Amino acid sequence: MDQQTPPFKCIWCHQQEPQVEFDKSHVIPQCAGNNDYTVLPVGIVCKKCNGYFGSKVEPHLLDDPLFHVIAVALELTNSKSKKPFRQKIFDKQHPSEERIKRHLSLKSTLSSNKLSLQISHQESGVLSRQYNTRELAWLSRAIHKIGFEAMAWDFYVRKKNIPIPIFDNSFAPVRAWAREGHPTNSIRPLLRFMGNKPAPQLEYQMWIQHGHKIYCWLNLYGDWYGMNFTSNSNTIDKHLAEWSPPIESNDIWVISNEMMSFDKYKIMHQR
Template sequence: MRCIFCKSESTNSKSVEHVIPESLGSKTIVLPQGLVCDKCNNYFSNKVERPLLTHPSFRNIRAWYQVPNKKGKLPSVKGIIAGEDVDISLKIGKNGKFIIQPEEEKFRNKLEIQIDKAANGEVFSPFIFKLEFDPPKKEMSRFLAKMGLEFLAFRFLKNKDLIEFLIDSDHYDPIRNFAKTGNNSIEWTYSMRKLYPIETKMCHPVTGELVMAGFGYDLLLNHRRESYFIFLYYGFEFAINLGGPSIKGYEEWLEKNDQISPIIERNGAKVVKEIIDGKDTFVIRGDLDLNTGRIFDNKQLKEYFI
């Protein structure tokens, strides 16, 4: 067994690799022991995933939608009180309301408020925190590079020859090295666009109830035979080219296909605005074929596994 990143012998490696980190709510897309060696696994978790997932862009959304980290702990929110940056914890009270409390002692005595979860997470005086999403570019592209190569390996799992090809092919060396070292001489461009509001819902594939549309992912092969890893996170869509640092081919694909999303409309689904319980609500309707590798908001899907 060899590691898909450093190509070293990895038969004795113990860790399994989560393609989508558990801290984003995913438990299902896992590579077997050794496909990512212990050393690379640790490196990615400390140097690529942690800095990005604790950045306010990810952290505030994870806290607001109650996505715990792999130890089951909910992240705090990064916010502002009286002009100072502070960490604010969010807990769900017995009455179902959010209890919001600054973590720092000096603010603790004056502030503890309760709000309805439905209030939508924007600005609450005297607390200010926002669900803004503007992740740091270098970290985000390395994160996408790592997930993309691993997802390709996940698709190849049943075929040993394809895994060997993925490891030996120099076609994937640039993205491998970029994920592994963050090579400073390369800027690995990715596409990011907002497709629908953060609050958008989808139908639970088993029970049919409306749940948060958390994240999704897929591969797209375009007419140039470039493969793109597509990642959808609370309405934001990212695309990274696994063969080189240009997204020209993706932009061409979007232009030819009326800017549709490879994850939503390409599969016959669409986002529509409906009035539910008297409120305007965005919902993804239509068939989402989960067998192609998508999963939405694992936690709210109540352990629905593909």
């Protein structure tokens, strides 16, 4: 079992000092409300990998319509600048497909030269996105990055044991996908489930099957994701379809080369 102290060896590229330098790594982007709660200390992710994820991979999650709406609803604030991450649901990057409907109700009272206004304001519209395979691939990579670093955070910060050493070659598939986008001919699948309401927290749970297949169930502000860290590209679909996540399957959809219900996905791959 790995020692639960920062190894000064990058969990992504496996390079060590002095070949690379290290800094802190935010499991969830700092701009999206990570107030130094889920942060990996220096010595776990190198600056090069950290910078790559922050500039190339994570922006595709931050731009996702569902994550965008959650960020506005929870009033997520950049923990560094103290400014709101997103302020409006309908903006230039996320316009409504239909005309936005707005309702404003005012009730005024006057007492001793004091005017009080009871205000009710609502707006409604439709956000949608027609994903192409490139966008789905980037989103999958971003979520696998967060999931794998959440496992590292569980181990190095929360001091919880993991069944396989984090540098073990069993994790090569998830490292290659999140960091390099390999293999390039398919999208590493994952499950997605939107709960009843956003929640200002990150939850992480792990399942182990047959001693070597490791699954992660990640709650990202009420947006739930399920993924497999260890199966290769030849077995990932079969293994993910065999998994029984802790939520009714008819509420789950799959992000892969195309989006579909988990029930349909299981029929396709449980053979």
